[in-house]
Amino acid sequence: MNLVNLFKIAIKALSNNKMRGFLTMLGIIIGVGAVITMLAIGQGSKRSIQNQISEMGSNMIMIYPGGDRRGGVRLDADDMESLKLQDLEDIQNQTRYVSYVSPSVNSAGQAIFGANNTPTTVYGISPEYMDIRRYKIEDGDIFSEQDVKTAAKVCVVGKTVVDELFPNGENPVGKVIRFGKIPLRIIGVLESKGYNSMGMDQDDLILAPYTTVQKRMLAITHLQSIICSALTEDYTDEAIEEISSILRRNHKIKETDEDDFEIRSQQEMSEMLTSTTDIMTLLLAAVAGISLLVGGIGIMNIMYVSVTERTREIGLRMSIGAKGRDILAQFLIESILISVTGGMIGIVVGIGAAVLVKVFASFPIYIQPWSVFLSFAVCSITGIFFGWYPAQKASRLDPIEALRYE
Known part of the structure; x- marks a missing residue:
């Protein structure tokens, strides 16, 4: 069975259950959209901080009296007049x-x-x-x-x-x-x-x-x-x-x-603020990434249901010559189609949400191309990873037992 036919079968199977397919995609859509939006907000904040520090003078050096004042130690008046x-x-x-x-x-x-x-x-x-x-x-x-x-x-x-x-x-x-x-x-x-x-x-x-x-x-x-x-x-x-x-x-x-003095540079402050922003961005992206995991579990769940519902169909295909790898490819293609389509919609949703945040909340955003590619790559891998096991289970069914399945 060639690849084109497998795609046609997968698309037909998904079109027969449009609502179920869309609800399965929803986890991927939300996950990809959330990751892109969170990264856009984080990177926008980072660039805004860098620009403002640059306007203040990125090469500025500040000298204060009193040396290192960590630990809340109270300084003498002479220390503050150095x-x-x-x-x-x-x-x-x-x-x-x-x-x-x-x-x-x-x-x-x-x-x-x-x-x-x-x-x-x-x-x-x-x-x-x-x-x-x-x-x-x-x-x-x-x-x-x-x-x-x-x-x-x-x-x-x-x-x-x-x-x-x-x-x-x-x-x-x-x-x-x-x-x-x-x-x-x-x-x-x-x-x-x-x-x-x-x-x-x-x-x-x-x-x-x-x-x-x-x-x-x-x-x-x-x-x-x-x-x-x-x-x-x-x-x-x-x-x-x-x-x-x-x-x-x-x-x-x-x-x-x-x-008896303390020297601080704007460069040091810039590095500290951008480091803090990077950590917050990673935390936000990690939280948003959980949605992708949930979406992947949803794909696995729905593919299990699909294999169970179509057990007789699988047995019939095997009885007329379909091999295990053809069945594996068929169900794997279905899971990949769900995740890739959801990923593409999620990209549009993520970019749109980031723009809305900028327009209505006046928050700086910056959408980096790598964040879009990364989100899309992750959702594609999610489709393969979570669709593999149900597809493999379908490919290992005994044709006779499958035909007897009620």
Whole structure:
């Protein structure tokens, strides 16, 4: 019996029980669709995180005072004041793999203009901070090095602050706001960056000269942190080594002593977040894959029923010359047709569901071709694996006993 005839017989057998065939396919359809949708959501989240970190500066390096703070150990005040202006200047002048350096001090409080006010944070930085964090000015300009030297009462504001303090849409440039008791003249407005991957509003901030925040708001001489950027992301490790060497020398730290500072890179954060996303994606795909297993069991179950119902037909085919391998191929083809057809429908359902998630839930998705091919391959293997045993059972039936079967 040739392969074409076997396909015709299998298709005819399935068409005689359309509803039963569809219900058997349903497990495969749901399984394939769920796997594609879950992987699309997981990969979309991963790419979204990577893009947002890239916008923040994938080569950014952050230096904090206090060393390794694991285990909830409370630090002395001196430990939190270990970063000085001399450290900043040495990093600027003595490193080869660092492109930009900015100090950072901040103060949280209320920004006020007229009858409007909003809670926000003032970040004291230098103009190089704009290049490190990839902020751009939409209106006005950034403050100058002269403003830093004179601790000028000027600032640049984010879109969220503008919307809260100037709800009528007036131009904020040139206006004077108050932060606590300190008046600050707005000289620029930042382009909007929206929320980052950790849900923080990147537009809810005020940027001012770090000397202004140090002297007029906090009354401190130390730095709360230093923000740098490596020449490229590939040079991040080299830049960290240079910075660590400079700080250990400046702080007179012995070889056997631990650092009194902590260095973190955006690359490290990116790897941690993407690793977490990958784990979640695998878990979601594994849960969705259970549907494929259930669908496979459904195929095995229905093929057992089909073999039992058609025992006399099998005996008749064998009595007129059909061999065991022909019967095996016939039932195996039926199970493969069920799984492959269900897989194709499942692919359409999965892609459609992923698109609906993007449209209605505004969730980032990314459908990778390999996830579609993998799902289809798995459902095909499922059809062969779970259809093999019932088909083999049918091929081993005794023709005489099969013809006697009631």
